[in-house]
Amino acid sequence: MTDMGDAAGTPARRRSGSWRRVATLRRFVMTLFVVGQTLIACYFLLWVLPYHGGTLVELGLLALFALLYMWIAVGFWTGVLGFVLRLAGGDRYSLLNRHAGAELEATPLASTAIIMPVYHEPVHWTLSGLKAVYQDLERSGHLEQFEFHIISDSRDPNVWLEEQATWYRLCRELGAEGRLFYRRRRVNLNFKSGNVADFLRRWGRRYRYMVVLDADSLLSAATIVRMVQLMEREPNVGILQTAPSIINGKSLFARVQQFSNRLYSTLFATGLAAIQMGDAAFWGHNAIIRIKPFMDHCGLRKLRGFGLFRGPIMSHDFVEAAYMGRAGYEVWLEPGLGNSFEESPPTLSDELSRDNRWSRGNLQHLWILLFGRRLHLAHRMALLNGVMAYLASPLWLAFLILTTVEAVQMTVASIDYFPEGHQGLFPLWPEWRPEWALGLALSTLSLLFIPKFLAIVDAVIHGTARQFGGVLRLFVSVLVEIVVSVLLAPVTMMAHSRYVVGALLNLSLTWAGQNRTQETTWRDAFLTQFPGMVVAAAWSAFAWSIDPMFFLWSLPVAIPLVLAAPTSVLLSRVSVGQALRNWGLLVIPEERAPVEVLDDARTARRDAGDVSLLTSVEEAVVRPSLNRLHQAMARNIRLARRAELLAPLVERCGKEGPGPLSRGELSQLFRDRQSIAELHQLAWQSPPDSFWGQRITLLGRNR
Template sequence: MLTTPLPHETLDAPRAGDLRADRPYAATEAWQVESGTPGGKVPRDGKRRRASAVLLRRRLALALPALATGGTIAALAAAAYPITGWLGALVLGLFCVLMAWQSFTAWQYLYGLIAAGFGDRAKSALERRSDGPVPAPSGRSRTAAVVAIHAEDAVAVFAALRVMARSLARAGAEDIDLFVLSDTRDGAIAAVEEHEFARIQAWRESAGPGLPLIRYRRRTENVGRKAGNIGEFCETYGHAYDFMIVLDADSLMTGAAMRRLVGLMEENPRVGLIQTVSYAAGRDTLFARVQQFAVRLYAPLALRCLETWQGPDGSYWGHNAILRIEAFASNAALPVLPGKAPLGGEILCHDIVEGALLRRAGWEVRLVPEMGGTWEEMPTNLVDLLGRERRWCQGNLQHLSVLPWKGLRAASRWHLAVGILSYLMLPLWIAFLGLGTWQAARTGDLGLLGYGLTGTGAAAHALAALTVAVLALPKLLSLGHVLVSPERRAAFGGTRSLLVSAALEQLVWVVLWPVMTLFTAGAVVSTFFGRVVRWDAQVRDDRRVPWTEAFRLQADAVVLGAVLALGLVLAGDPVLALWMAPLALALITSPAQSVLTSSAELGRLTRLRGLFLTADDTAQASELAELHQTRALPAPAKAAHREPQAAVLLAADEA
């Protein structure tokens, strides 16, 4: 593997023999703990059996009601709308599968609400410790916080790195070093990275003591993509570090959060990885602000459910997490899948697979859903989000080949299956809506397309009530969870701001859902037909989508919407036309949606009006405020061409 070291790259950390002699949590001990041999603090067999029994009961408490609800909906649907021909059978089958999936989603939120009501009693001991004081460095370990990048905006990456360096200094985190691991092959972009690294080194030397070491390494051959980048670091530098905090180019984490993670790893020798929840923050387009609000509002209950039932069988999301380097390097190496891309070859969505391999080796993989101080950024417009979804779709469908691997835990297989099913459900939705519309036009009754709302009889009424409940419960429960707490309401700007924002978010979701579903369903189908997606660098800025780009990329949605509208007119059924009109209108206007929601001016206007506020607006962390202040500085000049010599000028000194 070829790498490009820079003059500043000499590591000051001790070698393995100097550092690991007195570790009470070395990799071998995890095996001692797992097998019960001396040397580890192991729960007795009875206690471990009780813990397993508790975990089993928690999982059954989620699975059984979800299965029962899905089965009840299927029985009611069959009773209210008996099968008449092949079309009726297809519509009924699709409806039952989709509502079973929605039932599972609804029960996750209800389960999460109940678990949240139990407070600390529903949390693991590790998570309870994550809420405590920030631990001081113990002197027993060293940690590398690594930012893996590939052709990113180097000015933005190093600006965030500077914020994290200051935060680490404030937290007294002398045991954490910062690394930028570049896979950039473009010479012009690499020149900017090197210039920014030189600037941050000069800043560190002039800023006084207490700042962490900052290192930069670039590979000239990015074998294995990000997974290979991280793996190469483990091989080359892993001897000097016990733990690694993995960050993406758009990640931000406070020094206090990093210190908490290190402390948790030191205290829990059986844990191989701890995943945090990084909330989206920091972007101003209307699309971004709606996303940031929605994730803050709706994610907590689902995450509480996830942590409660999975226990030590967690998953890895690829960034804003800490891992034990020796465990990761020894057990999480990825094979190349048999066959050709898109379903074969290099594993693209590698993080969840790496987490499953760690768990297979006996290491615990934990989630701390409520630990603050960790953020990321999301695509700032619909077009860029759909591009990311296409990439993620291919990566998740590759996991069909991973599911049968020997030795994987049942929970790990379920994590993989959920990712696969979340994409496979979308073509089923398109099929259900299309076939259901056809059936309704032929029979003159909405039937299952209307979820039983237009039906007669007890079965249809019960079906309508239960179906509407499973569709609406996730958002209603999340909203209620916030409303009952003055502290949580205040984080969203107060009751009025919360309610108005939630109503507007639902309206935006209704408008955007059709094109998002259509596009991603198309990605699923095209992946199975062999279309390979390029994994290029993501666009992370507040980008305004041009009208030409929106029409070019969403012309198929406009055409489909127009065909649907024409079909509704020809059908001559006013009830069906009224029911399906929002869907047709959303598809026809999808280019306008992309353009208008990509406006940063509209996004900033909503903030001024007190809409789509989150805790990152109402109680902003100093690190976020500092990063925003950095972004407000005059932008560097753009280079007219791609020569490395000119590219260095992109990174102008700060004002």
């Protein structure tokens, strides 16, 4: 492979050394700001506490406060840095700013695979998105350098048979035979990373790069082409990550999520990219990967610890980025690569269900963080950041518990002038400084909210405010988002705390596809949120019995928890989200200016075709064209095994239909070519009043 860095007159090694010096300086300054600000806040907290850190409870409060305040401060300064860099015209060290547009345009493309791992996703909806990406690349004139792979881990025959049928239909619609491929693994090992590894073992050497999409991912052709060109110009880059924008939100919850992502991520992604530079994280999708070093260095061994820390790595992406960095390759986040999209769960309960899965994978990073060898410090910090995304919640809960203990000690118990840890002849007098406490609370809130208003200023300065509905509507939308985030923070804290405890106890968890349409019912909301509502109500009542001031202090946490069920229901409502959109609130630029790949995806998803009265299994048996397709994609199982295992299943399914058979038994049948053919023959020979006879009658109604 040609070293494009040398060809451009800038050796890759020298360029790497340049950005590393800048990154070291930036990280040092960031550390000074974060640690310095945290020390000042801790000093104020010491003087707010009655015994100034003289008791074990107060020392615990101080330690928890320091961790949480530092966590918030990192986010604050990341947003501020992004704001400053955008004022200055962008980060001149970013990959896009290294190369002139004409230079990139003249860079030839290399063979690239676009892969989409799927697992029990809505089939038509998911593959319609892939169809839109295909069509956009075809329009761009660059399709010849790309091939598409759907790699499935689906276990349910009704799902994977539909996947096969939809793939075949797309191949015929697009004329994509020999360019759009489908494969389903028979053995589901090591989650998504195992699926990708299986693809690489079979076909990885066919390509120089692969672009990884999630089931809800969309990338424009221009972005994909630019990613390949950047990788060609930067041979030291192993992974190039885009910053996806959330789209297609319909419910109020999804629209709040997509608005906050689209507005605030402009600052945060710019700041994060400037701090991480070539030591960025990989988010698992909407990214391009250099295949050879990925195959050579990013294989994931099973963890050898205990409980949660034993077995396959569930959250693979951050670890793969760390391994790529360890091998000497760079990982970059490039916010300037636009038209990269994904979707969010439509309801709070769906998001929390996803967080339940993600929390386990992120907590596993603790083991890699502590025992991973030769990892860059920046990648260790990225792993820690992922851990803190969930560990911050139980830390906050512990802080609230210790605060309650402190309040009880100061109001119910008699004052202890010689608390534990205090030595000497003179008593330790408790002191209260309410004005300091108020100032500390306001400073903490400012860390959370100032970046949100900086994002408004940034949108005004760069002329994008009108794309969010204008300055006034943008400001009101931010206020709506703040109210929703305040209502959700305690609910998320309680849920994440429960997930962290469950993960550390290694309780079992099943993985399911993501819900994308269903609203939350009142019954489900109360079943899910009732424990937190009871705890919050009891805590506030207890606080009132202790001290009215402590009761008032508890309300910002207690009220959202008490209202969690109605909040969950309201946020899931599509009608509310659409009403706000009609008023011009929570609007994002992509809803006001057309993007071709988004329009193509929406059109394809609306065109669901004829709605079948049969399941995919039933269609695979009775519809001749689909039966031939599934035969062609099946294999011939050995005769001895057929006689022993499959023949009785064929006979049973032929007489009674698929209902009595388990999912595993149906999978066995539809993996065998001869069994599929025999089922088709038995079905069409069945009497009209039999199960299959009735299904053939329904098939005629579909035509």
